[in-house]
Amino acid sequence: MKAVRKGRFFIIIIMEDTSKKSVLAMEGYAVRTKGISERVQKITVSAIKEMMMLGLSYPDAVSFGQGTPSFRTPAHIRGRVKKELDENPHIGKYSPMSGYKIFRDAAAKALLEKRGISANSDREIYITAGAMEAISTAVLTVVNPGDEVLVTSPCFPSHIEQITLAGGIPVFVPLIEEEGWKLDTDGFKKAITKKTKAMIISNPSNPGGAVFPKEDQLKLAEFALAHGSIVITDEPYDFLVYDNREFYSLTNVPDLKNQRISCFSLSKEYAMTGFRIGYVYAEEGFVNQMLKVHDAIAVCASGLSQYAGLEALMGPQECVDEFREEFAKRRDLICSYFDEISDLFSYQKPQGAYYIFPKVIPSVESYEFCIRLLKEARVVLVPGDAFGPTGKGHVRFSFACSQEDISEGMQRIIKWWKENK
Amino acid sequence: MKAVRKGRFFIIIIMEDTSKKSVLAMEGYAVRTKGISERVQKITVSAIKEMMMLGLSYPDAVSFGQGTPSFRTPAHIRGRVKKELDENPHIGKYSPMSGYKIFRDAAAKALLEKRGISANSDREIYITAGAMEAISTAVLTVVNPGDEVLVTSPCFPSHIEQITLAGGIPVFVPLIEEEGWKLDTDGFKKAITKKTKAMIISNPSNPGGAVFPKEDQLKLAEFALAHGSIVITDEPYDFLVYDNREFYSLTNVPDLKNQRISCFSLSKEYAMTGFRIGYVYAEEGFVNQMLKVHDAIAVCASGLSQYAGLEALMGPQECVDEFREEFAKRRDLICSYFDEISDLFSYQKPQGAYYIFPKVIPSVESYEFCIRLLKEARVVLVPGDAFGPTGKGHVRFSFACSQEDISEGMQRIIKWWKENK
Structure with a gap:
């Protein structure tokens, strides 16, 4: 691993596998x-x-x-799956590649109610086997070998693997630890180069637990717009903000619509990590390209899990x-x-x-x-x-x-x- | 698309996306x-x-x-899922990345009973979100950009996409239509070059419906061994052979063990396509590398679907x-x-x-x-x-x-x- 310090931020180029530690290899x-x-x-x-x-x-x-x-997993979600197993003659069969329409509609309704975002459930949303499938697909869909992708440091480790799997180069922009793992927007600005293809932003952040303020995120949006970088959001913890802090997401920046892929998970919000269910909201052209990868690696999300996710979104929220x-x-x-x-x-x-x-x-x-x-x-x-x-x-x-x-x-x-x- | 005829077989190099037809783009x-x-x-x-x-x-x-x-989907399989939803407190949670041990053990038992293959369920088997995830992972794990991968022509279209997604070049070896889409073993021999990294073999074949005889497959094994090519098998139709024909699989060739990845699906055999469940059997070193990709794109297969698959393998087979x-x-x-x-x-x-x-x-x-x-x-x-x-x-x-x-x-x-x- 090669680290180059430039002002406040590092650029890390992963040169060879030997530089990557593996607990299992060590053991x-x-x-x-x-x-x-x-x-x-x-x-x-x-x-x-x-x-x-x-x-x-x-x-x-x-x-x-x-x-x-x-x-x-809440009883009403488990109960819905049981009901479908009993009554739905199609429950064991492939769903449409992009997911059941009833679930895509529910996802659109959740986006509208929770975020105020109006999405076309037929063209701008598709259902994934969890947000991890969504993000790996997003990265494979936009990153060419040698492209740089900005992430925070620390960031979710799988983002590093997903970028590297696509031949991209993760560029780490350190968060400011002593200020509660705050975004260093100036660091992001300096880290953007002609090679920057995308940035992956997860808010609330994992592992730092920061909730990025709206004004900091709007600066990232400004840089992305100025440089044409694609913004990939990973939002599994969007429901979990403490102390009445304000939650804001780059998914809410209208101007970013044509260069943004938003990845949502139901795993954490509804205690259903094992169901492997999430969804993507993106501009139609992105969705149609991402569906190619989705088709090649997943075909479709589990039908049972889609009904569980539907019940999660539409059922009681207590x-x-x-x-x-x-x-x-x-x-x-x-x-x-x-x-x-x-x-x-x-x-x-x-x-x-x-x-x-x-x-x-x-x-x-x-x-x-x-x-x-x-x-x-x-x-x-x-x-x-x-x-x-x-x-x-x-x-x-x-x-x-x-x-x-x-x-x-x-x-x-x-x-x-x-x-x- | 560039087609080069060499004797009986074609080499097709997919040059640009414009050469690839898309029904949806046409519409x-x-x-x-x-x-x-x-x-x-x-x-x-x-x-x-x-x-x-x-x-x-x-x-x-x-x-x-x-x-x-x-x-x-058979009632006993659906019933097992309902039982787990009621009684298993962990059912909604992530499974281990490689799948529940109880299912890996069942897969090993099925391999032994149906195929006579003795596999280590902890080291040589992992559970996937369907065989498609398995094959795309296998291809991403072994194929470098520019590597050639032999497939039959006709072959399953997703294999072409999976190879291309990994930057590989699908090399098509035509089956002999007038002999019931028979393997052209001589064509395979001629198609192998220094650039051949792998071959993907699906038997019984889709779409031709051929069941490849043992002697033809042993020839493929011989070529693969001589050239060090990796054999990826895709076996969703292994249960479906008509007219009492003999079924044989390259998974049964002991000498191939160190250069073979076998991908199994429960989708067709148990009418459970929508559950997205399958498994990989391969040498431990392959499994440990494939798990990296599995982790980045899937985390784990749906826990519900794993129990459905377990019941499918262990339950009544009528x-x-x-x-x-x-x-x-x-x-x-x-x-x-x-x-x-x-x-x-x-x-x-x-x-x-x-x-x-x-x-x-x-x-x-x-x-x-x-x-x-x-x-x-x-x-x-x-x-x-x-x-x-x-x-x-x-x-x-x-x-x-x-x-x-x-x-x-x-x-x-x-x-x-x-x-x-």
Whole structure:
């Protein structure tokens, strides 16, 4: 990995696969190179999933790893799926490639009601097997080999893999940690070059937990418009903002319509990560191109999951309020534990989403630190280096797990720290 | 498209997107080029799905298009999903990236019982969101830009798109139509060059309906071993062979183990196309590399669909026998209609799968012919050109639809032909 500092931001060029760390490779998993394409040699399984896989060998471990809400999928959503299984003769069959019209209409209605956006459900929306399929498709659809794609640092690790898979070069623009992982809009401005094809923006952000203010995002929109860059939004945590902060999304900037692909997930809002369901809202020309990739990699989203998603969007919404309140409690709980070990971690209090990304105060290599904590304290964390260069010496905690798990896991870390500091 | 005839086989190099026909573009769908990557400009939505999308505008049309079994997903499979929704507290959550262990174990058991193959369910199998995700992942994992990948002609159109998406060059080896779309093993031998990275083999074949004999496939294995080419198998129709023909798969060649990726689907065998569930069996080193792509594009297969697939593999198998018998009746029925219009179509009787790929005797451009039959006779067919150069002047019929639909659709074509010949 080659890092070039230019003012406040880094440009990182991933030169070879050997520069990419892999928890699984470090732990002895077979790494084949013979016959493997260059693009795949350059990427890794996201460190989040690598740590989860490794964690499976320690069944007693408490997981702060993958961001899976502890809640059961609400009963009315499960009930709708059961009803369709009983009554809908087409339920086991391929859906139209772009998804059932009834779900596309529901997605359009949700966009209108929650965001004030008027979308054509036949031409501007299609249903995906989760937002990850949407984003990987978006990147494959717009990024040519050698194109630069701006991401924040830290960012969601899979965005790095998705860009690299398409032959693109992730360009990291560091967030400002000491200001709560705030956007460095000036950094974005400086990072844009003739090679910049796109930027991927996730708000509320993962792993920093920042909620980007409207004025900062409007600056990004201004740069994107001035340079013709395509804006890809990844918005799984749009429902989860704390302390009555204002939520704003680049999906709401009308002028960006012709150069924006918005990716939505139902996974976190409705505790249905395993259903693999989301949708894309974009200009018709983008949708028609993206459907080519969607067809080649997925055919269509699971029909059952489409009905689950339909029920999630159209059914009662009280569950979301309950989840939001509980996540706020979990945030306060985990922060109270961090306050007890302020000589091990320094943290920025999350403004949204359910992640916290503390800096490890003693100098550590984040992969080794996470492996060590798994083996010695039986907790799953995710190494910060996987989230971009600014993640060095940091670790990510998901507090989507129960309060009991948060207490148990944090107490294990506190005990470990007492024994090892 | 550039076609070079060398002996019996063609090498087709797809030069530019303009050479690729698109039914939807022909019918006025927006085609955006601004900001779109070269790889995506070069591909299309599979003509199968394009015709289905176009067919949605003609609700009274009879579909011989997408290969969707008319049967309802068996009750015990639907019942298992309902049970999990009620009783399994984890059912809505992410599964492990490689799929639930219980399903991987069931897949290994099925491989052992049906194929006599002993696979390590932890290291050599992972669960996919359908075989399409598996094959696109396999291709992205092994094909570098400029690599050649051998396919039969005709072949499944999505294989062409998947190869092109990875920057590879599909090299078409024509099947021998007059011998029932038989493999031309000599053609394969001649088509292999230093640039050949892989071959994709689907048996029973789609759209020709051939069942490739063991001795022909062993020759392919011999060439692949001699040249170090990777063999990707796509086996959704492995259960559907007529007239007591012998089924054989390259998955059964032990020597190929280190250069083979086998992709399995439950969609057709258990009438569950909409569940999007399949699995990969490959050498551990391949699996670990493929999981990187799987993670970036899918995260994991739908948990509900994994339990449906588990029930399909482990539950009663009588449904498969019933489906097989019914497909055989449908094959005979559709062939009897073709015999009535032997001045419009000449056909090879399918030996397996549920497709028939007749030649249109009057000289036609297959895309225009299919659009015309949709508009004038209200039947959905798929243009043969989409299946490779040998598909010129052909059309594909799926006879997975009901006997009633087959009769209605064929009578419409017969009537149309009487009025238009």
